[in-house]
Amino acid sequence: MSTITRPDALGATHEVLNQVPPMEGRNLYLDHAALVEGLEREGGGWAHARAAEAGAFWGAEPIRWGFEANEHPPVLHTHDRQGNRLDAVEFHPSWHRLMARGVHDEMHALPWNDPRPGANVARAAIYLSGTQAEAGFGCPITMTYAAVPALRATPEVAQEWVPRLTARGYDGALRPADQKPGAICGMAMTEKQGGSDVRANTTIALPAGAATGAGAEYLLVGHKWFCSAPMSDLFLVLAQTDEGLSCFAVPRFLPDGAKNAGFQLQRLKDKLGNRSNASSEVEFRRAWGRMVGEPGRGVPTIIEMVGHTRLDCVIGAAGGMRAAVAAATWHAQHREAFGRRLVDQPLMRNVLADLAVESEAATVLALRLCRAYDEAAAGDEGADHLRRLATAVGKYHVCKRVPNHAFEALECLGGNGYVEASGMPRLYREAPLCSIWEGSGNVMALDVLRALRRTPQALDAYLAELDLAAGHDDRYDAFTESLRDEFTRPDDLEHRARLVVEHLAIALEASLLIRHAPAAVADAFTATRVAGGGGLHYGTLPAGTDVGAIIERHAPQAA
DSSP states (O other): OOOOOOGGGTTOTTOOOSOOOOOOSOOTTTTOHHHHHHHHHTTOGGGHHHHHHHHHHHTSTHHHHHHHHHHSOOEEEEEOTTSOEEEEEEOOHHHHHHHHHHHHTTTTTHHHHSOSTTHHHHHHHHHHHHHHHOSTTHHHHHHHHHHHHHHTTSHHHHHHHHHHHTOSOOOOSSSOGGGSSOOOEEEEOOOTTTTTOGGGOOOEEEESSSOOSTTOEEEEEEEEEEEESTTOSEEEEEEEETTEEEEEEEESBOTTSOBOTTEEEEEEOOOSSOTTSOEEEEEEEEEEEEEESSTTOHHHHHHHHHHHHHHHHHHHHHHHHHHHHHHHHHHHHHOEETTEEGGGSHHHHHHHHHHHHHHHHHHHHHHHHHHHHHHHHTTOHHHHHHHHHHHHHHHHHHHHHHHHHHHHHHHHTGGGGGSGGGSHHHHHHHTTHHHHTTSOHHHHHHHHHHHHHHOTHHHHHHHHHHHTTTTSOHHHHHHHHHHHHHTTOGGGTTTTHHHHHHHHHHHHHHHHHHHHSOHHHHHHHIIIIISOOSOSSSSOOOTTOOHHHHHHHHOOOOO
């Protein structure tokens, strides 16, 4: 009997060739040119060294923590073994490592602890690095950051909780907040019958004693369809009182150290993505809380929180895009096909450059928006008008661009991108969240119209920002002139709201890129997004685009 197997070929079937090396040892801040430039430009340059230190940290071991936290999602324990209510959420240790470092880096509190000009921009630079390692922990970090301005509506509540929420210590154990080095805040607004229509909420709040109004004690009864970050120490909750929908601060433990027994977790949500983070349903069975803000003014009170969480949706979306561009470009730099590296092939270069242009547009918009928050906090009325409108515009458009951006980046890796170990499926599952959380597309488009009706000065401030780029590109000038015409036809504006908001966002991104980005990036964006010279998918930059310069600018730099 003969054999066709050559002895020297035995054992050679699994030689690893043409595979991409791990993208390790990156500084997630320093290799993001648009972020480095934007931090300085928008007033946060004083935090450069701090952002660089954070970027180096988040580009190393936390990448593994992110994988582990998603592979071992949180588990709800409603009762202990004796049958007593426990209402505890158990997390993998890597989740707690992510949270502890996020708090250490003051992602949750930097502008409140160091309110100098540029503080929100500085925070964004650090947040953009951290959420590239893992986006899930950004939810409780964001809500803790955003709760502070809402709590300040009632000084006696703020005096108790703001120092805890802004502390740089983290302890994820279920124990009273005064026994921990810091506290985390969650939120429970949405009910099953109302969704975004919070005025349809049926949860009620009854006075716990003779006192009523801001700072008074109440007992809450009802059910919340979504309770974000249910492991938190404190929650901002909306409930009905005799005066109307009001806001309440509901802690996990009472002032005397006893558990707030009326706060009962029902189940954790089984979500598409964001699996490292817990989202839940919660029932209030005479849960104790204190009113924040004035009776019947729950929405205006909590909107202070919502504005900041929407800001973080834009920042988080920009972070997701940056992570996608880095992964796709790294793969293309190290993978060969048809005799050439992928990054050297014209069509792949077009795709990579187009993805990078979108990423840079999102980054510059996010940082400009942060500067508006800083300036508004300093008393600049024009900046306040700009941030009101631009937050809704940016939240609508930037967050909607992420899912297809993540898909195209995933496709750059081919079959490898469809495998969990690449990290791309997790990035893809995470992509829709920022568009849905804190107001999905229609809600945001309507919020833009609401802002225009209530504060017409907001449009003036927005258009003034656009005018800063006037005269540099005829295509841009024609686009913004057409945009102004949109507001001369108010009768059907709601019907056209999505397109109008999209154009507002594109105009702002174009204005920022024309003024601040390299010519290759600005021209590519203007040619495709403003002048309409691109196709429906990424990789349709026109001939003559300096794709090499764009790719080089956005290429990750691993150790």
